[in-house]
Amino acid sequence: MQNYNVLVVDDEKEILEAIEIYLKSEGVTVLKAKDGIEALEIVHENEIHLILLDIMMPRLDGIAATYKIREKKNIPIIMLSAKSEDTDKILGLQVGADDYITKPFNPMELVARVKSQLRRYVTFGTFNGGKKVIDLNGLVIDQDAKQVTVHGEIVKLTPIEYKIVELLMTNAGRVFSIDEIYERVWNEPNYNAENTVAVHIRKIREKIEIDPKNPRYLKVVWGIGYKMEK
Amino acid sequence: MQNYNVLVVDDEKEILEAIEIYLKSEGVTVLKAKDGIEALEIVHENEIHLILLDIMMPRLDGIAATYKIREKKNIPIIMLSAKSEDTDKILGLQVGADDYITKPFNPMELVARVKSQLRRYVTFGTFNGGKKVIDLNGLVIDQDAKQVTVHGEIVKLTPIEYKIVELLMTNAGRVFSIDEIYERVWNEPNYNAENTVAVHIRKIREKIEIDPKNPRYLKVVWGIGYKMEK
DNA sequence: AAAATTCTTAAGAATTTCTTAAGATGTGAT
DNA sequence: ATCACATCTTAAGAAATTCTTAAGAATTTT
Numbered sequence: 001m002q003n004y005n006v007l008v009v010d011d012e013k014e015i016l017e018a019i020e021i022y023l024k025s026e027g028v029t030v031l032k033a034k035d036g037i038e039a040l041e042i043v044h045e046n047e048i049h050l051i052l053l054d055i056m057m058p059r060l061d062g063i064a065a066t067y068k069i070r071e072k073k074n075i076p077i078i079m080l081s082a083k084s085e086d087t088d089k090i091l092g093l094q095v096g097a098d099d100y101i102t103k104p105f106n107p108m109e110l111v112a113r114v115k116s117q118l119r120r121y122v123t124f125g126t127f128n129g130g131k132k133v134i135d136l137n138g139l140v141i142d143q144d145a146k147q148v149t150v151h152g153e154i155v156k157l158t159p160i161e162y163k164i165v166e167l168l169m170t171n172a173g174r175v176f177s178i179d180e181i182y183e184r185v186w187n188e189p190n191y192n193a194e195n196t197v198a199v200h201i202r203k204i205r206e207k208i209e210i211d212p213k214n215p216r217y218l219k220v221v222w223g224i225g226y227k228m229e230k
Numbered sequence: 231m232q233n234y235n236v237l238v239v240d241d242e243k244e245i246l247e248a249i250e251i252y253l254k255s256e257g258v259t260v261l262k263a264k265d266g267i268e269a270l271e272i273v274h275e276n277e278i279h280l281i282l283l284d285i286m287m288p289r290l291d292g293i294a295a296t297y298k299i300r301e302k303k304n305i306p307i308i309m310l311s312a313k314s315e316d317t318d319k320i321l322g323l324q325v326g327a328d329d330y331i332t333k334p335f336n337p338m339e340l341v342a343r344v345k346s347q348l349r350r351y352v353t354f355g356t357f358n359g360g361k362k363v364i365d366l367n368g369l370v371i372d373q374d375a376k377q378v379t380v381h382g383e384i385v386k387l388t389p390i391e392y393k394i395v396e397l398l399m400t401n402a403g404r405v406f407s408i409d410e411i412y413e414r415v416w417n418e419p420n421y422n423a424e425n426t427v428a429v430h431i432r433k434i435r436e437k438i439e440i441d442p443k444n445p446r447y448l449k450v451v452w453g454i455g456y457k458m459e460k
Numbered sequence: 461a462a463a464a465t466t467c468t469t470a471a472g473a474a475t476t477t478c479t480t481a482a483g484a485t486g487t488g489a490t
Numbered sequence: 491a492t493c494a495c496a497t498c499t500t501a502a503g504a505a506a507t508t509c510t511t512a513a514g515a516a517t518t519t520t
Contacts, residue, residue: 470512476508482501
């Protein structure tokens with residue numbers, strides 16, 4: 001990850017410094033700005049490969065800054081926001097952000113997402129989004145279209161159902177415990193040990209399986225969890 | 231959750247001990263420190279996989295300790311703090327922590343969050359090189375799929391059976407006493423010295439051996455224990 | 461306000477785990 | 491070599507756990 005210049009924009013000094021520490025440990029060069037105006041200046045004066053952009057900032061906020069930046073340059077942008085408000089998320093991505101992280105964030109996750117964006121930058125040059133389609137014996141997921149089909153038939157999944165299917169299909173063959181599924185779909189641990197996941201599994205089977213009682217795709221591994229057949 | 235070292239840092243002895251009890255029941259190894267300075271020493275002298283860090287501590291507080299630790303190592307950190315503490319301060323420092331728990335906390339929640347972070351650590355930590363497949367003369371274990379095959383044939387193991395096989399296969403050649411097997415699979419000592427392990431061994435042999443009476447893979451070492459042939 | 465989605469609860473079905481006890485086998489002492 | 495003893499193997503059924511399913515309540519979206 002050397003030879004990359006990442007611009008971090010946030011009005012909170014602690015956050016700026018914390019992010020700097022994580023990214024420097026990965027070998028990237030870190031530039032800092034405390035608001036959108038400053039960020040624009042730095043973007044015009046330097047070769048920036050990626051921008052980490054806080055949404056809430058004085059003077060010029062993250063969304064406005066994104067517009068301004070994208071008018072001139074096509075640099076990958078990862079949005080940061082204090083709350084996990086889905087409205088922010090949608091707005092941020094619509095506006096042209098490539099990824100989105102909510103505060104408080106996991107430093108390792110931040111690093112992983114930054115690396116992921118930088119890799120993409122290298123391979124594609126511009127943001128493009130490769131076709132992400134997986135076909136498992138007739139069960140097909142299109143991650144761009146967020147659509148699942150069984151032998152060509154469109155399966156109408158709810159958002160949670162889709163997320164579970166996506167998790168299992170992108171890791172086909174791997175077994176996920178109920179706790180793991182909950183955590184990765186809901187983004188928080190499930191310490192009440194409710195039956196929620198099991199019910200969703202049932203609903204998904206109803207939609208993707210010919211015979212939900214003898215599932216062909218979504219298999220249980222007794223005492224361990226569920227997996228999607230490879 | 232075996233083979234993990236968790237460092238708990240708190241100046242209150244009762245809390246330290248309570249947390250130790252909860253975590254040990256999950257099979258993790260617990261190390262303790264009563265302030266940030268002590269914590270730093272332990273971090274540098276041991277392989278720590280996760281840190282539970284109180285914010286309010288004498289000498290070196292949690293925030294400062296986080297910075298110091300993160301300068302050198304990228305270990306997941308879960309912050310502990312009383313609800314009454316300054317929210318602004320908390321918000322600022324959340325950036326450096328991977329998760330955050332307020333006191334008084336629900337033990338189950340604490341355990342769930344610790345497990346969650348450790349899982350994440352594993353996935354991020356072992357990243358790519360982690361093809362977890364072992365082949366011992368045709369007996370193959372896939373630790374992602376939680377699946378065992380003998381010469382391509384899938385062996386349907388129960389969770390306990392799987393765990394025993396996993397233990398023996400990942401330590402092929404090493405002999406484990408019955409007590410050792412019990413402890414590592416059940417996460418607790420076997421007080422009553424029942425016949426449980428032996429029965430499971432029998433069941434496993436029935437499934438993985440051609441002739442269970444003359445086992446090729448799962449061998450007994452008289453008076454000592456069992457091992458998987460390398 | 462209606463519709464869709466998500467969550468909770470609980471009962472029963474399926475599967476696994478444990479206990480018991482009797483038989484088989486290996487070991488060391490004589 | 492044989493015996494006594496400890497260790498291991500095996501079978502069967504009872505107990506416990508885990509999964510499936512349905513129905514309706516709570517919440518969110520349209």
